[in-house]
Amino acid sequence: MSVKNKVAIKPIYISLGLFVVLVAAFTIGNKSFLSLYNAQTILNAVGILLAVGLGQACVILTGGIDLSVGSIMSLVSVVFMLLLGPLGPWAFPAVLLIGLVSGALNGLIVSKLKIPSFIATLGTQGILLSIAYLLSAGPLSVPDNSYGLVDIVNGAIGPVKSVWIIGLATFAIFFVMERYSRMGRGIIYVGANERMSYLSGLDIDRIRLVAFSMSGLGAAIAGVVLSSTLYSGYPTIGGVYVLNSIAVVVVGGTAMTGGAGGMLNTLVGALIMGILNNGMTVVGVDVYAQQVFLGVLVIFAVAVTFDRSKLAIIK
Amino acid sequence: MLMVGHELAAEHYRESMQGSPSGEVVLSVRDLAMTGKFEGFSLDLHGGEIVGLVGLLGSGKEEVCRCLGGSESPSAGKISIRGRETRFNSPKDAIAAGIGVIPIDRRNEGLATSLDVANNINLLVLARMRRGLFLSPALERKSALKWIGEVMIKTPSPQTACSTLSGGNQQKVVIAKWLAAEAGILVLDHPTRGIDVGAKDEIYRRIRELAAAGLSIIIMCDTLEEDIGLSDRIVIMKDGRMVRDISCAKGAKPTPVDVISYVV
Numbered sequence: 001m002s003v004k005n006k007v008a009i010k011p012i013y014i015s016l017g018l019f020v021v022l023v024a025a026f027t028i029g030n031k032s033f034l035s036l037y038n039a040q041t042i043l044n045a046v047g048i049l050l051a052v053g054l055g056q057a058c059v060i061l062t063g064g065i066d067l068s069v070g071s072i073m074s075l076v077s078v079v080f081m082l083l084l085g086p087l088g089p090w091a092f093p094a095v096l097l098i099g100l101v102s103g104a105l106n107g108l109i110v111s112k113l114k115i116p117s118f119i120a121t122l123g124t125q126g127i128l129l130s131i132a133y134l135l136s137a138g139p140l141s142v143p144d145n146s147y148g149l150v151d152i153v154n155g156a157i158g159p160v161k162s163v164w165i166i167g168l169a170t171f172a173i174f175f176v177m178e179r180y181s182r183m184g185r186g187i188i189y190v191g192a193n194e195r196m197s198y199l200s201g202l203d204i205d206r207i208r209l210v211a212f213s214m215s216g217l218g219a220a221i222a223g224v225v226l227s228s229t230l231y232s233g234y235p236t237i238g239g240v241y242v243l244n245s246i247a248v249v250v251v252g253g254t255a256m257t258g259g260a261g262g263m264l265n266t267l268v269g270a271l272i273m274g275i276l277n278n279g280m281t282v283v284g285v286d287v288y289a290q291q292v293f294l295g296v297l298v299i300f301a302v303a304v305t306f307d308r309s310k311l312a313i314i315k
Numbered sequence: 316m317l318m319v320g321h322e323l324a325a326e327h328y329r330e331s332m333q334g335s336p337s338g339e340v341v342l343s344v345r346d347l348a349m350t351g352k353f354e355g356f357s358l359d360l361h362g363g364e365i366v367g368l369v370g371l372l373g374s375g376k377e378e379v380c381r382c383l384g385g386s387e388s389p390s391a392g393k394i395s396i397r398g399r400e401t402r403f404n405s406p407k408d409a410i411a412a413g414i415g416v417i418p419i420d421r422r423n424e425g426l427a428t429s430l431d432v433a434n435n436i437n438l439l440v441l442a443r444m445r446r447g448l449f450l451s452p453a454l455e456r457k458s459a460l461k462w463i464g465e466v467m468i469k470t471p472s473p474q475t476a477c478s479t480l481s482g483g484n485q486q487k488v489v490i491a492k493w494l495a496a497e498a499g500i501l502v503l504d505h506p507t508r509g510i511d512v513g514a515k516d517e518i519y520r521r522i523r524e525l526a527a528a529g530l531s532i533i534i535m536c537d538t539l540e541e542d543i544g545l546s547d548r549i550v551i552m553k554d555g556r557m558v559r560d561i562s563c564a565k566g567a568k569p570t571p572v573d574v575i576s577y578v579v
Contacts, residue, residue: 180449182441189438192427199386199416199424200438200492201407259429307429 011253011261011305015268018251022275029283038282040161044229046274047167048222050267052241053248054174055103055218057266058211060249061178063191063258064110064117066212069219069245071128072102073238076223078132081140081233089149096220102128103216107209117212125242132235139234153228163225167270170221174214175263187211191258219245247294248273250301257307328544329516332523333565336364336547340398341531342414342500344383347392352378353555356392360500365522365532367546367563369539369578375555376535380502383533384416385409396500410439415498417489419505419535425489426477433459433473435488439496462491467517483514490521501525503534507541519545539571539578551577 026033052069059066076095083091102124109120142150155162178184186207189197198204222241227233252269254261276297280290339362348354353375360366368376381387383394385403393400396412403409406416418424426435436459437444444454459473468487470480477485486506493501503522507515522545526532536542542549543563551559551574559577561569 176449182445182450185434185441185450188430188434189427192429193423196424196427199384199406199418201405201410202438203407259427 011255011301012265012268014304015251015253015265015272015301019268019272019275022272022279026275026279026283029279033279033282038278042274042278044161044163045277046270047161047163048225048229048241049244049248049273050167050270051170051218051225052222052245053218053252053266053270053273054170054263055215055222056245057249057252057254057261057263058174058178058187058214058218059117060246060254060256061187061191061258061261062208062211063194064208064211065121065246065256066103066106066117066215066219067121067242068102068106068125068128069215069222070238070240070242071125071132072099072216072219073223073226073241074235075102075128075132075135076220077227077233077237078135078140078235079233080224080227081142082135084146084149085143088146091149092224095224096217099216099218099220099223100213101216103213103219104209106216107212110212111205111208129235136233137235139232141233142231147231150228150231153225154231163229166221166225170218171263171267174218174266177214178263183207183210188259188262191260193259243294243298244273247298247301250298250305253301253305255305255307256302257305260305260307327516327519328541329519329523330544330565330568332520332527333547334363334523334527335565336526336531337362337529341396342383343393343395343398345393345395347379347382347389347394349375349378349382349387350390353552354391356552356557358550360531360533362531363526363529364548365526365534365546367542367549368533368535368552369542369549369574370552371578373554374552376552377504379552380416380504380533380535383409383414383500383502385414386416410496410498413497413499414502415493415496415500416502417486417493417504417506419508421482421485421489425492426485428478428485429476431474431476432463432468432470432480432488435477436462436473436491436495438492458495462495466491466494466521481511481514483510483517486510486514486518490518494525498530500531500533503532505535505537508537539575543568543571543574549574553578 032038056066056069076099079098080091080095083094087094106121106124110117153162186202189202190204190207194204223238226237248269249266250256251272252265254265280293340359341362342360344356344358347356356379370376378387382389385406385408401412422428433455437455441450444450444458446454456473463470463473466487468491469484477488507518522532534545546563548560548562550557561574563569
C-alpha cells in the first residue's frame with residue numbers, strides 16, 4: 001500500500017549519532033575534553049543555548065523564524081543591569097515580561113500585518129537593538145549591592161549549577177506545553193498544514209502570538225543567565241545567538257518547514273552545539289575557521305529535515 | 316437485461332440502504348448570494364437527508380459550500396441552523412454550529428499528511444482529550460483506536476504518518492475526524508475522488524449509515540450517476556442560480572439523461 005517511505009531514519013537518531021561522534025572525536029583530540037571542569041563549562045553554555053533554542057523552536061515549529069532573539073537577549077541584559085538596583089529581585093520578572101512583550105509584538109506584527117516572520121523579526125531585531133543602545137551604548141555592570149541577586153543565577157546547589165537547573169526547568173515547561181497542551185498541538189498543526197488548520201477552526205493568529213511570546217520568553221531567560229554569568233549587560237551580548245538558536249533547533253532535527261521536531265530535538269541540538277563550540281576550541285580549531293564547521297552543520301541539518309513538498313511556501 | 320443493469324447500478328450506490336429524511340429542517344438557507352459567484356440560493360436540508368449539489372465548474376456550487384463551511388462570506392442572505400439564524404466569520408463558527416466540511420483537496424485542506432493518524436483524527440476534539448489541565452496520551456490513543464475501528468482505516472498503528480496511507484484510507488481519516496467532532500451537518504466535496512473501488516463502496520455505505528443515523532449531508536460528486544444514486548434529491552445550479560430541485564427517492568430515481576439538459 002505505502003509507496004512513500006523515503007525518511008527511513010528519524011532526524012533525532014542522526015542527531016544523537018552526531019552527538020556520540022562529536023564526544024568521541026573531541027575526546028580523542030584532547031583528553032581534557034571529558035574533564036569535570038570542561039563538562040561543567042559545556043553545560044553552562046548548553047543552559048543558555050537551550051533557553052533561547054526552545055523559544056526559537058516554538059516559532060520554527062509553526063513554520064516561521066525569529067531573528068529578533070539576539071536583540072531581545074541584548075535588551076534584556078541591559079535592562080536587567082539597570083533594574084537590579086531600583087527593583088532588586090523584581091528585576092527578574094520585569095525582564096522576563098520584556099521578553100514576553102517583545103515576542104508578543106512579533107506575533108502581532110506577523111499575524112495582523114500578514115507579513116513573513118523573516119521580515120517582521122528582522123525589523124523588530126533592529127528596533128529592539130536600538131532601544132538597547134539608547135539605554136546604554138557601553139557595557140553596564142552589576143550594581144555593588146546586587147551581587148547577591150545575580151549569584152542566585154550564577155551559583156550552585158551542591159555540585160549542581162543553577163544555570164543547569166534553569167535550563168532544565170525551561171525545558172520542562174516548554175516540553176509539557178508542546179506535548180500535553182492544546183496550544184502546543186496547535187503549533188504543530190499550523191506548522192504541518194496551515195490551510196487545513198484554518199479550515200479546522202484553529203485560531204492561527206492566537207497560536208502565532210503564543211509561539212512568538214514563548215520565543216521572547218526563552219530569549220529573555222537566556223539573556224538573564226548570560227548577563228548574570230558575565231556580571232554585565234551590553235547591546236552586542238546577544239548577537240551570536242540568532243544563528244546559534246536556529247542552529248540548536250535544526251541540528252536537533254526540527255524542520256525549518258514546520259510541523260516536525262520539537263523540544264526534545266532542541267535539547268539534543270543544544271548539547272551538540274555546546275559540545276561543538278567548546279570542543280573545537282579544546283582541540284585547537286582556529287577560531288576563525290570554527291564558523292565554517294557551524295555553517296556546514298546548519299546547512300546539512302536543514303537539508304536533511306527540509307520538507308520539500310512545501311517548497312512553494314518557502315520565503 | 317436493461318433492468319438487471321439498472322439494479323446493479325443502483326446497488327452500486329447502496330440504494331437499498333436509502334431511508335427517508337425526517338420532517339425537521341436542520342439547515343435553512345434563504346436567498347444566499349456572493350457577488351459575482353451565485354445568487355438567490357435557498358435550501359431546506361432535513362434531518363437524515365442527502366442533497367446532491369449538481370452543476371458545472373462556475374455554477375457557483377463550490378462557493379455555496381464554502382459559505383456554508385465559513386471559509387468564505389456571503390454578500391447577502393440568511394443561514395439558519397435548527398431555526399436559529401447564524402453568521403459564520405470563519406470555519407471555527409461553522410464548526411461550532413455543527414457543520415463539517417470534508418474538502419476535495421484532502422492533502423492540502425483535509426489532513427496534515429506529515430502528522431500521524433491519531434493527531435489528525437483528534438484535532439477537533441482535543442478539548443475532550445484532557446485529564447485535568449493536560450492532554451492525556453491514553454485518552455488520545457483510545458479515541459484514535461475507536462475511530463480507526465469504526466471507519467475501518469487500514470493503518471499499522473495510530474502513530475503512522477498519514478502520508479504513508481492510501482488515498483482511500485486518508486479520506487477515511489478525514490471522515491473520522493469530522494465524525495469524532497459529532498458534526499450534525501456534513502458537506503462532502505467530492506468524497507470519492509482519487510480512491511479505489513473498494514474504498515469507494517465503503518464510503519458509500521458510510522454515507523448511508525450517517526444519513527440513517529440522522530446526519531444531514533450536502534454532497535458534490537465526481538459523476539452525475541453518483542449524485543443521483545446517493546442523494547434523496549439533487550439541486551441543480553447553473554451560472555450562479557438554482558435551476559431545478561429534483562427528487563431522487565428510492566426506487567424512483569431519474570436517469571442522468573433526464574437531468575443533464577438542466578446542468579449544461
